Amino acid sequence: MRTPERSDRRPAGDDPADAIAAAWSRERPETPVGSIGVVTRIWQLAKHFGDDRRRVLAEAGVDPATLDLLSVLRRSGPPYTMSTRDLAVHSLVTAGAISQRVARAERDDLVTRRPAPGRSRAVLVELTPAGHELVERTVDRVLAREAQLLERLGPERREELAELLRELLDDVQDELKVQGVSHVGHEGLDQPGQG
Amino acid sequence: MRTPERSDRRPAGDDPADAIAAAWSRERPETPVGSIGVVTRIWQLAKHFGDDRRRVLAEAGVDPATLDLLSVLRRSGPPYTMSTRDLAVHSLVTAGAISQRVARAERDDLVTRRPAPGRSRAVLVELTPAGHELVERTVDRVLAREAQLLERLGPERREELAELLRELLDDVQDELKVQGVSHVGHEGLDQPGQG
DNA sequence: AGATCTGAATTTAGCGCTAAACATACAACG
DNA sequence: CGTTGTATGTTTAGCGCTAAATTCAGATCT
Known part of the structure; x- marks a missing residue:
């Protein structure tokens, strides 16, 4: 074996x-x-x-969960604004966790929060200049470090691996969806943090 | 791409x-x-x-962190006893986390804790009959479920994937070791849980 | 209109983790 | 012997997460 x-x-x-x-x-x-x-x-x-x-x-004085939140907003492009609902869908954590992430980021002046104009009880979260800056200052560092950890594998095997993982992830998501899992979301900077 | x-x-x-x-x-x-x-x-x-x-x-009324602890003891074979030091090395979490896991498991009568006879300040943790039983009752269920999640991939691709992951894990562990990471451990049932 | 349902966001209780501080036990050195 | 060092375990503060309870706005039914 x-x-x-x-x-x-x-x-x-x-x-x-x-x-x-x-x-x-x-x-x-x-x-x-x-x-x-x-x-x-x-x-x-x-x-x-x-x-x-x-x-x-x-x-850099940030935690992964916060950077994950800021990254989703940054990647969405101008005006760097999303509803908390959409944030939850893109983050693979529960709605409660998003609410807490946003509260922490708001406390640190990295995002603002305001009620959506027309629709229901929705809340819009927007990146502040400080939040934008923090993403610009850290993202490349994080991704470059991760690239370094993959370096020894070589480009061909990395591609093979990515392809197999893509297939498995697709299978697993289908399997879980069938069994009725709720938060189907899936993005992030690309990874939260657990304390 | x-x-x-x-x-x-x-x-x-x-x-x-x-x-x-x-x-x-x-x-x-x-x-x-x-x-x-x-x-x-x-x-x-x-x-x-x-x-x-x-x-x-x-x-089954357990959490992944507890089952992880019990599994390490169960797998070690009779007399199902290990020092907390060894448990930490085999679990990929900090010593403090092990201390807490053991305290919880002891509260639930799944393990006992006693000072080691001869050596230093070491503490020996031993599986109780209830702990042993809990492992027997749950391990197969967990592993069978995970096998089900991999099923669609097919045996050949699963082996390819396992091999690439083995290589990457080896690379990453080396890279981190070079940079002086402390808790070098790595086992478990095969996975803890994050609350 | 009033009652009920639905959807969205937040709050709370409780868990598990990390990092850092603390507490011992034993060893070695002068 | 006392100090200093090293290895081990535990405790604490604080974070982030989940699940469940809660709050509130709007839609639907009668």
Whole structure:
């Protein structure tokens, strides 16, 4: 199950996900370990990317969740304004979380909040100049750092990987949609943060 | 940059990560968007897997962080005992988080905690019968559900993906180690949870 | 009109995490 | 021996998230 000789920096078999699957099989031979090679690694990579991003942003005095909010607004183009509803759809977190993100960003003068003119009880959130500036100052740094973490993989394998991930994400979203998951959203700078 | 015709369930170009990269390029043409196809998708998949696991476990009355702790102990084999130090190394969270996880699990009678006999100030954590039972009752359910989410990908592509992820994880861990990251650990059931 | 339903945003309770401060236990050095 | 160092665990402050309760505006029914 383990393909040999691909890393010469680390002895074969020292892979954390393989070790987990092997331990389950040893202790409980019937355990269905087939998903571990994909799911565990995705989780661990997300954790590493998230922690690293938090550290990079701490130097600039922001947190990932705030930058995520500002980035969605920045990327939407002039007039850098969206309803909280739309923000929730684009952020993969609950409406309550968006409300809190906006409140924090408003406290720090990074966005303003006002009732929408005509429609119902909607609220429009707009980037302030300070918020705009903060995005400009940090986005490239974050993305460049992430590019650096992918560098060793090489462009071809990175593309292969992106393609397989695209396919899996599409499958998973369909599967979850079928089972009636509510917040179907999915964007961000490209990632929130968890404390 | 976008490979055409691979999904017939979703019109090409409707991919969330592609949409993000395209929006950055439109608004800020110099933005280094190369990593988004991999990093964003990994983040989103981790979020979906994590949310789904939380829902599955809620039915059994556990949270992912607790099951993660119990799983590390269960997988270690008899006598199902580890020091908190070792638990931290195997869990990809800080020592403080482990201390809290153990405290919660002890409150619920899933583990016991006692000072190690000889050595230093170490503390040994041991699975109780109730904790053992809880693992047996839930692990297969969680892993089977995750296998179901991967099912559509097919076995060959799943193996390709696992292999690319293994390589990337190895690269990223090396890169972070060089820069002096402390908690080098990495295991779990295979994933904690973020509240 | 009054009652009820629906949709949108916010608030609250509670959890889990990080970082940093704190508290020990043991070891080594002078 | 006392100080200093090192390794380990716990505690605390503060953040961000979820789920559920709440508030409020407008639409619909009778």
